[in-house]
Amino acid sequence: MLSTTHSDTTSLAVQTEGLGKRFGTRAALDGVDLEVPRGVAFGFLGANGAGKTTLIRLLLGLAEPTAGRMHVLGRELPGGRAAALARVGAIIEEPRFHPHLTGRENLGVFAAARDARARALIDGSLERVGLAARADDRVKGYSLGMRQRLGVARCLLADPELLILDEPMNGLDPAGILAMRGLIRELVGEGRTVLLSSHLLDEVEKTCDLAAIVDLGRVVAQGTIGELVRGGPRAIDIVCHNPVDAARLLAAVPGVTRATDHDGSLRVTLSPEAPVDREIVTALLRRLLDHGVAVEKVAPVAASLEDRFLTMTTRLEDRL
Amino acid sequence: MPDLQLIAADILKLRRRRGMLSLTLLGTLGIVALVFAVTTIQHATNPGKYGPAGGLETYRDAIGVVGLLALVAGVIVGGTAGTQDIESGVFRDLAATGRSRTALFLSRVTGALAVVLPIVGVTAIATAAASIALKADLPAPDTGTLIAGTARVLAAGALSTAVAVGISAVVGSRGPVIGILLAFFLGISPLLQAITFLGGSRQLVPEVAIDRIGDLSTPPGMHVALGTAIAVVLGWIAVSLAAGAWRTKTREI
Numbered sequence: 001m002l003s004t005t006h007s008d009t010t011s012l013a014v015q016t017e018g019l020g021k022r023f024g025t026r027a028a029l030d031g032v033d034l035e036v037p038r039g040v041a042f043g044f045l046g047a048n049g050a051g052k053t054t055l056i057r058l059l060l061g062l063a064e065p066t067a068g069r070m071h072v073l074g075r076e077l078p079g080g081r082a083a084a085l086a087r088v089g090a091i092i093e094e095p096r097f098h099p100h101l102t103g104r105e106n107l108g109v110f111a112a113a114r115d116a117r118a119r120a121l122i123d124g125s126l127e128r129v130g131l132a133a134r135a136d137d138r139v140k141g142y143s144l145g146m147r148q149r150l151g152v153a154r155c156l157l158a159d160p161e162l163l164i165l166d167e168p169m170n171g172l173d174p175a176g177i178l179a180m181r182g183l184i185r186e187l188v189g190e191g192r193t194v195l196l197s198s199h200l201l202d203e204v205e206k207t208c209d210l211a212a213i214v215d216l217g218r219v220v221a222q223g224t225i226g227e228l229v230r231g232g233p234r235a236i237d238i239v240c241h242n243p244v245d246a247a248r249l250l251a252a253v254p255g256v257t258r259a260t261d262h263d264g265s266l267r268v269t270l271s272p273e274a275p276v277d278r279e280i281v282t283a284l285l286r287r288l289l290d291h292g293v294a295v296e297k298v299a300p301v302a303a304s305l306e307d308r309f310l311t312m313t314t315r316l317e318d319r320l
Numbered sequence: 321m322p323d324l325q326l327i328a329a330d331i332l333k334l335r336r337r338r339g340m341l342s343l344t345l346l347g348t349l350g351i352v353a354l355v356f357a358v359t360t361i362q363h364a365t366n367p368g369k370y371g372p373a374g375g376l377e378t379y380r381d382a383i384g385v386v387g388l389l390a391l392v393a394g395v396i397v398g399g400t401a402g403t404q405d406i407e408s409g410v411f412r413d414l415a416a417t418g419r420s421r422t423a424l425f426l427s428r429v430t431g432a433l434a435v436v437l438p439i440v441g442v443t444a445i446a447t448a449a450a451s452i453a454l455k456a457d458l459p460a461p462d463t464g465t466l467i468a469g470t471a472r473v474l475a476a477g478a479l480s481t482a483v484a485v486g487i488s489a490v491v492g493s494r495g496p497v498i499g500i501l502l503a504f505f506l507g508i509s510p511l512l513q514a515i516t517f518l519g520g521s522r523q524l525v526p527e528v529a530i531d532r533i534g535d536l537s538t539p540p541g542m543h544v545a546l547g548t549a550i551a552v553v554l555g556w557i558a559v560s561l562a563a564g565a566w567r568t569k570t571r572e573i
Contacts, residue, residue, distance in 0.1 A: 084418065111325075
């Protein structure tokens with residue numbers, strides 16, 4: 001369990017206001033306003049190069065922001081950096097270790113940089129991530145998955161109020177992903193906050209309570225997973241004969257913004273003003289049947305975070 | 321003030337590099353043992369041609385060489401200590417603990433000195449012991465000479481270690497740092513000593529200062545005060561460490 005001595009009483013684990021980071025003329029982060037409540041798993045979603053790792057580097061004091069303010073565990077950075085980071089555990093990109101040292105020795109090196117209690121947490125941390133049996137092997141013999149787990153063990157040495165995990169599922173096999181997901185939920189259950197940066201939408205949807213979507217250095221949406229998913233456009237998939245004619249017919253129905261081919265079916269995207277599903281489905285079917293188009297299947301689309309993400313972020317082809 | 325736990329961690333990182341430590345031991349204590357063993361055998365088999373393996377003059381010659389070996393040992397260990405966190409990528413994670421980067425840097429310096437100084441110190445003591453034990457009928461090195469010789473070796477080891485750790489933090493890569501510093505100490509520095517038109521400015525060459533501390537010969541036509549020599553060594557150490565600490569503190573990772 002998380003020790004009860006919180007470093008601050010604020011309800012936010014991370015708060016940024018107008019945070020920016022420029023490299024020359026390129027803005028890696030541009031006016032990021034982010035609020036991560038305590039005691040949740042918070043997903044930070046974005047494509048590669050969207051600015052996720054830059055934000056993490058700023059939060060950990062590894063780089064200086066060029067604009068804005070940030071608070072971690074209630075302390076403003078950079079002034080309160082040491083006190084705030086004393087209760088933060090982080091994995092940035094791939095976890096790195098001294099390959100010629102054993103897992104236990106590597107944790108000893110990091111415990112030395114933490115406070116006096118950290119050394120006593122080494123054995124428990126290794127046990128928790130399932131590495132106790134391999135703790136005295138040199139890290140150069142570890143698989144990527146083992147190094148990821150050792151990275152989590154390293155985070156636990158801080159008895160962290162906040163864990164910042166940058167792409168923690170990278171290199172894990174399906175069993176490892178399942179175990180990591182379970183571990184994250186367990187940590188949240190203990191009252192810790194997990195900020196999970198990832199480009200794996202499915203993982204964020206399955207693991208996190210809240211999320212922010214970042215695109216080209218800007219946060220374009222944040223909220224609970226449910227809120228994010230609901231915020232997307234409604235759609236209905238229709239399987240029918242003669243989809244080309246059907247698309248033309250349906251595009252003319254009030255409340256429909258477009259009708260396009262989608263994996264062998266016709267995806268009808270609805271405007272926010274469209275009536276409820278029962279009424280709009282009836283209208284669509286009537287239109288098709290009146291014009292002699294046979295309908296095989298009609299199914300409202302269950303919105304996913306992936307759909308929402310794709311509508312909100314810049315596609316690769318748009319950047320080129 | 322460097323943290324003892326951090327220093328212990330840095331010593332552990334160096335101790336576990338068995339290849340590097342073996343090379344350093346062979347390059348210092350091993351060479352001294354080999355040289356004395358060979359000269360002892362030579363003297364024993366042909367005393368008419370080869371004099372005793374010890375004595376005052378042998379000590380003076382040997383301690384000059386041990387000083388050079390101490391420079392090399394310091395460069396190798398210091399270069400490794402200064403770059404191993406950066407090259408392995410661990411430095412970023414250490415800095416992310418919130419620990420002062422200056423403290424992390426100072427622990428590297430202290431850890432490297434804690435490895436180098438015992439090795440070169442034991443080598444100096446072994447040189448003194450062999451010079452006394454194997455002197456036969458030759459005069460033995462006196463206490464003042466022994467102290468000066470040991471001080472020379474320790475100064476050489478401390479200087480090259482500190483310079484290597486400092487420069488490593490600036491450069492961030494072990495190979496180039498070791499190459500450049502070995503070239504400087506073994507090639508460029510002796511050249512600078514030999515260029516007479518440089519005059520008194522040669523006092524700034526670290527090996528001139530180290531030789532003076534060891535009470536060995538200084539370049540012709542040049543007098544170096546002991547205080548100046550000590551100040552030069554401390555100056556090299558201070559400038560290198562300041563550069564390394566500044567780079568460690570400002571490096572974006």
